[in-house]
Amino acid sequence: MTMISRRSALLGAAGLATLGLSACGRGNDTGSQPTGPGSAVSEGKATGEVTVWAMGAEGEKLGDLVEKFTAANPEVKVTVTAVPWDAAHDKFTSAIAAGTTPDAAMVGTTWMGEFVDLDALDPTPADLIDKTVFFPGAWQTTEVKGTSYAVPWYVETRLLFVRTDLASKAGFTEAKDWDQLSALAKAMQQKAGAKWGISLQPGQEGSWQQVMPFAWSNGATITDEAVTAFTFDSPEMSEAWAYYQSFFTDGVADKAPAVQSTADADFANGSVPMFFSGPWMMSAVEKVGGSGFADKYDVWPMPTRKTATSFVGGSNFGVFKAAKNRDAAWKLVQFLVDPATQVEWYGMSSDLPAVTASWQDPKLTADKRVAAFGQQLEAALAPPAISTWDQVSAKFDSLVEKVCKSGLAPAEAVKTLQQEATSIGMGQ
Amino acid sequence: MANTRPRWWLYLVLGIALLLVIAPFLWMVLGSFKTEGELRRVPPTWWPEVATLDNYTRLFAQLDFGHYFANSTVVAGVVTVGNLLFCSMVGYALSLLRFPGQRAIFVAVMVTLMIPGVVTFVPLFMLVVNMGLADSLPGLFLPFLASPFGVFLMRQFFSSLPGDLMEAGRIDGCGELGIFFRIYLPLAGPAMATLGILTFLGSWNNFLWPLVVASSESTYTLPVALALYSTGQNQTEYGLLLAGATVVVLPVLIVFLLFQRRFIEGIATTGIK
Amino acid sequence: MTSTTVTGTRAGPRRAEKPRTGQLRRAEHRAAWVLVIPFCLLFLVFTLWPVLQSMFMSFTDTRARDLRTPFSVNVIGFANYAKALSDPVFLRAAANTAAFVLFGVPLTLAAALASAVALDKGITRLRGLFRLGFYTPVITSIVAVAVVWRFLLQPDSGLVNTVLGAIGLPEPNWLGDPYTALPALVAMAVWRNFGTGMIIFLAGLQSVPAALQEAAAIDGAGAWRRFWAITFPLLRPTLLFVAVTTTIGYLQFFEEPFVMTKGGPLNSTISVSMATYQQFGFGNYGLAGAMSYLIFVVIAIVTALQFRLIRER
Numbered sequence A: 001m002t003m004i005s006r007r008s009a010l011l012g013a014a015g016l017a018t019l020g021l022s023a024c025g026r027g028n029d030t031g032s033q034p035t036g037p038g039s040a041v042s043e044g045k046a047t048g049e050v051t052v053w054a055m056g057a058e059g060e061k062l063g064d065l066v067e068k069f070t071a072a073n074p075e076v077k078v079t080v081t082a083v084p085w086d087a088a089h090d091k092f093t094s095a096i097a098a099g100t101t102p103d104a105a106m107v108g109t110t111w112m113g114e115f116v117d118l119d120a121l122d123p124t125p126a127d128l129i130d131k132t133v134f135f136p137g138a139w140q141t142t143e144v145k146g147t148s149y150a151v152p153w154y155v156e157t158r159l160l161f162v163r164t165d166l167a168s169k170a171g172f173t174e175a176k177d178w179d180q181l182s183a184l185a186k187a188m189q190q191k192a193g194a195k196w197g198i199s200l201q202p203g204q205e206g207s208w209q210q211v212m213p214f215a216w217s218n219g220a221t222i223t224d225e226a227v228t229a230f231t232f233d234s235p236e237m238s239e240a241w242a243y244y245q246s247f248f249t250d251g252v253a254d255k256a257p258a259v260q261s262t263a264d265a266d267f268a269n270g271s272v273p274m275f276f277s278g279p280w281m282m283s284a285v286e287k288v289g290g291s292g293f294a295d296k297y298d299v300w301p302m303p304t305r306k307t308a309t310s311f312v313g314g315s316n317f318g319v320f321k322a323a324k325n326r327d328a329a330w331k332l333v334q335f336l337v338d339p340a341t342q343v344e345w346y347g348m349s350s351d352l353p354a355v356t357a358s359w360q361d362p363k364l365t366a367d368k369r370v371a372a373f374g375q376q377l378e379a380a381l382a383p384p385a386i387s388t389w390d391q392v393s394a395k396f397d398s399l400v401e402k403v404c405k406s407g408l409a410p411a412e413a414v415k416t417l418q419q420e421a422t423s424i425g426m427g428q
Numbered sequence B: 001m002a003n004t005r006p007r008w009w010l011y012l013v014l015g016i017a018l019l020l021v022i023a024p025f026l027w028m029v030l031g032s033f034k035t036e037g038e039l040r041r042v043p044p045t046w047w048p049e050v051a052t053l054d055n056y057t058r059l060f061a062q063l064d065f066g067h068y069f070a071n072s073t074v075v076a077g078v079v080t081v082g083n084l085l086f087c088s089m090v091g092y093a094l095s096l097l098r099f100p101g102q103r104a105i106f107v108a109v110m111v112t113l114m115i116p117g118v119v120t121f122v123p124l125f126m127l128v129v130n131m132g133l134a135d136s137l138p139g140l141f142l143p144f145l146a147s148p149f150g151v152f153l154m155r156q157f158f159s160s161l162p163g164d165l166m167e168a169g170r171i172d173g174c175g176e177l178g179i180f181f182r183i184y185l186p187l188a189g190p191a192m193a194t195l196g197i198l199t200f201l202g203s204w205n206n207f208l209w210p211l212v213v214a215s216s217e218s219t220y221t222l223p224v225a226l227a228l229y230s231t232g233q234n235q236t237e238y239g240l241l242l243a244g245a246t247v248v249v250l251p252v253l254i255v256f257l258l259f260q261r262r263f264i265e266g267i268a269t270t271g272i273k
Numbered sequence C: 001m002t003s004t005t006v007t008g009t010r011a012g013p014r015r016a017e018k019p020r021t022g023q024l025r026r027a028e029h030r031a032a033w034v035l036v037i038p039f040c041l042l043f044l045v046f047t048l049w050p051v052l053q054s055m056f057m058s059f060t061d062t063r064a065r066d067l068r069t070p071f072s073v074n075v076i077g078f079a080n081y082a083k084a085l086s087d088p089v090f091l092r093a094a095a096n097t098a099a100f101v102l103f104g105v106p107l108t109l110a111a112a113l114a115s116a117v118a119l120d121k122g123i124t125r126l127r128g129l130f131r132l133g134f135y136t137p138v139i140t141s142i143v144a145v146a147v148v149w150r151f152l153l154q155p156d157s158g159l160v161n162t163v164l165g166a167i168g169l170p171e172p173n174w175l176g177d178p179y180t181a182l183p184a185l186v187a188m189a190v191w192r193n194f195g196t197g198m199i200i201f202l203a204g205l206q207s208v209p210a211a212l213q214e215a216a217a218i219d220g221a222g223a224w225r226r227f228w229a230i231t232f233p234l235l236r237p238t239l240l241f242v243a244v245t246t247t248i249g250y251l252q253f254f255e256e257p258f259v260m261t262k263g264g265p266l267n268s269t270i271s272v273s274m275a276t277y278q279q280f281g282f283g284n285y286g287l288a289g290a291m292s293y294l295i296f297v298v299i300a301i302v303t304a305l306q307f308r309l310i311r312e313r
Helices: A003-022 A056-072 A088-098 A109-117 A136-140 A164-169 A178-191 A208-217 A235-249 A263-268 A280-289 A326-336 A339-349 A356-360 A362-366 A368-377 A389-405 A410-424 B008-031 B054-062 B065-096 B102-113 B117-130 B137-144 B148-159 B164-171 B176-187 B189-205 B208-213 B222-230 B238-267 C022-057 C079-086 C088-122 C127-139 C142-152 C159-166 C181-206 C210-218 C223-251 C255-260 C272-282 C285-310
Strands: A048-055 A076-083 A104-108 A151-157 A159-163 A274-277 A297-300 A310-319
Touching: A048 A056, A048 A326, A056 A076, A056 A326, A056 A339, A056 B222, A076 A326, A088 A104, A088 A109, A088 B117, A088 B208, A104 A109, A104 A326, A109 A310, A109 A389, A136 A151, A136 A310, A151 A326, A151 A339, A151 A368, A159 A164, A159 A368, A164 A178, A164 A297, A178 A235, A178 A274, A208 A235, A208 A310, A208 A389, A235 A389, A235 A410, A263 A274, A263 A280, A274 A280, A280 A297, A297 A368, A310 A326, A326 A339, A339 A356, A339 A362, A356 A362, A362 A368, A389 A410, A389 C272, B008 B238, B008 C088, B008 C127, B008 C142, B054 B222, B054 B238, B065 B102, B065 B137, B065 B148, B065 B176, B065 B189, B065 B222, B065 C022, B102 B148, B102 C022, B117 B137, B117 B208, B117 C022, B117 C272, B117 C285, B137 B208, B137 C022, B148 B189, B148 C022, B164 B176, B176 C022, B189 B238, B208 B222, B222 B238, B238 C127, B238 C142, C022 C285, C079 C088, C079 C285, C088 C127, C088 C181, C088 C223, C088 C272, C127 C181, C142 C159, C142 C181, C142 C255, C181 C223, C181 C255, C210 C223, C223 C285, C272 C285
Parallel strands: A048 A076, A048 A104
Antiparallel strands: A104 A310, A151 A310, A159 A274, A159 A297
């Protein structure tokens, strides 16, 4: 390439670039307006093809559950694609970006705000689903700015797992309130030979799920009613953080646990006889503990402060805006939240039903511990479904870490969190 | 070597080092035969207390192993063969021929080599979707047929070969392309083996791209299918995970052993003379 | 023929040029185009285009929801880059990454070279076994690696601390203490990656002519001296290749902190790749793109420096 032609080539490229850049700009970016409920779904049976994505074990088993639906609606064909949990979020966001989403999918409760912000989900049709049949906390996870964009499919909540044999050695049969819990944890160390009284996460990813139940039980909130502003900087929040911090400063909880939790193994061998977690841990600790272990532990409700509130998670089921068969997809959703189907799904997968009526079924009342989870679900909350929750919760976790490990004052920490969360904003 | 005494102490040192180095690999294989309960125990155990083939039977029963193995083989195979062909062609052209635009191509290749892959992931995905290649095996292998790393490697190799062979070829009446295919390419065996192993390794273990591009299970590759059965929303099934990991590593080991000899000879001549 | 070196950006053969006739030149060009066109097409479409698109995004305020309408975003110039450079998490990540590379690369090179020399010259049997064995960390699943290393580093019952305690040294909580977490990860990375370097050095060593070594031995040079005077200089190009590729890899280290410590404790192990990945996860594509290109600039500078330092004269 001669000198002259190289120069003109560079100039040409620069010119094109500037032209391209100047053609940019957000026009009248109205953003996402609050929309009403979706348009109604047709009467009659479902027809056509429906593509569904579901993660992990649910994905593997959903195909079997759906057989009843296809039996009742012979002209519909449902294709379930199982997606691994590992990197599932990336798969969804990439598909949304490229417009290759399926008709319906299982959507993690903490993904709702983001997906609605990406304008990916179809609002729940007005008369299709009655929201009162669900646990209130679970229904809340589907609502963004007052409109519901999905339907709770299965739920989970957190209870206190306790080694009852060691607790009685320590002289306790319950942990009714905050003071009792602290006392029990200390006594576990002094009288029952535990290394640490309780397993709590000192910050880092997901610690908000352990801190917020205490905050909620003390009356603190993440945002105001209308979800327009954050409310981290409150005395209730600060008190709750101070209580959480006390476990670490008193030497009752490990300040430096392994990042991959060994809570089940520690629970089984008695070195850390208490932890907060969800129903899946029951089979995990029983597997490690071996035979007969089931009698050595129990699940206790959240200790009461002003209330005894826990965290509600699980998965919702939503229909995408780009769905090719919206009608049949919503009919499938309707089928999935039928109380009898919910009970059957519990039998297949051990996922707890989101519909309260299903809990009357003997399958669920029979197991005392499962019933305890059902009880707690009546008083369980979730964070607001805003698109920036991931970012805000990351800041939350990092400040909790400083509070637990470096002794940062809780009052100061929540103030900083308020400032940082406000500057991140709520997305739209 | 002047010294011919068997250095037993060196063998000892290396032996200890080997055991330390290979421990996780051994643990992975042994762990695939353990029960879930044993795997979750702390501290971790070494030999399985109750050896079980459960993980493997579950894995093969639930997983349509043959199908996913075939997908992975096709994708990794095409990527490897494609790279061997295209990178050697370009490497040769960049090093031994002269033509306009040569420098620009080489600079572009080197620059893209240094850019973190994560940043081009989503634009590439959208491109593939817009081209209609989503959820297809071509969508899994086409974007990777032209690897900048491969070009760099082959260019280095070819520049270490003597240029006089070209003259000889021309005198014999070979066309320019003939010189490449019949004279230089046969000399490239070792470098090709090197590139082959590295490319195969990368493609075989690729997880995120096949996960995102495939929207139906029939297009999944082996790593994706394995993750499906072992990772959960709130916990992992370690037994299945380790069994899967052992299964996935076997072809890699085989390829490594097969090419090992040529591979080692090969690196010696990738322009590092 | 002059010995060619890995000179990176200087393309083209270095052999003496014979005057080329017009016909020869044209034939050469035609052949070159045939050889190069398939690659160039694939490269342009699948490599260059996404790079250009992401570079463009780094100068805009693109968020995830803008991807379907890539031009309806505001061009904000270098604002993303400025934001990245003033983000305390990103800056801490940069410091961590720099420390990781500064300590990790020399240690990895040393381990790779030492093991290659030991296998090539030190022992005569079981070479294949050792070669494969030392290479297994490179191909072992990160899950298995994490479990074993976490066990090794456990504060009370881990192997490392047991040994340290036995000889009276302090027993830190390796992964839980912000001061020791990064060094622990450096050790793990060296362990994991030296195998690749070892294989490459082995090949380089095998290309050192035995005759040269024997001549020196006859002249009375000891093993150590022989190594430094003869072998090492001939290994320089190999050293450059391994140094460059290891550095590029370590500048983007991700898996070790992601799996072992999730960037903690207190951000003492977060790497720039993790920080970038986090931003992609939040949907801040413009900012994440800017971070990626900042990483690229550093990679380019460091690579150029290495070429200058290690290249053969």
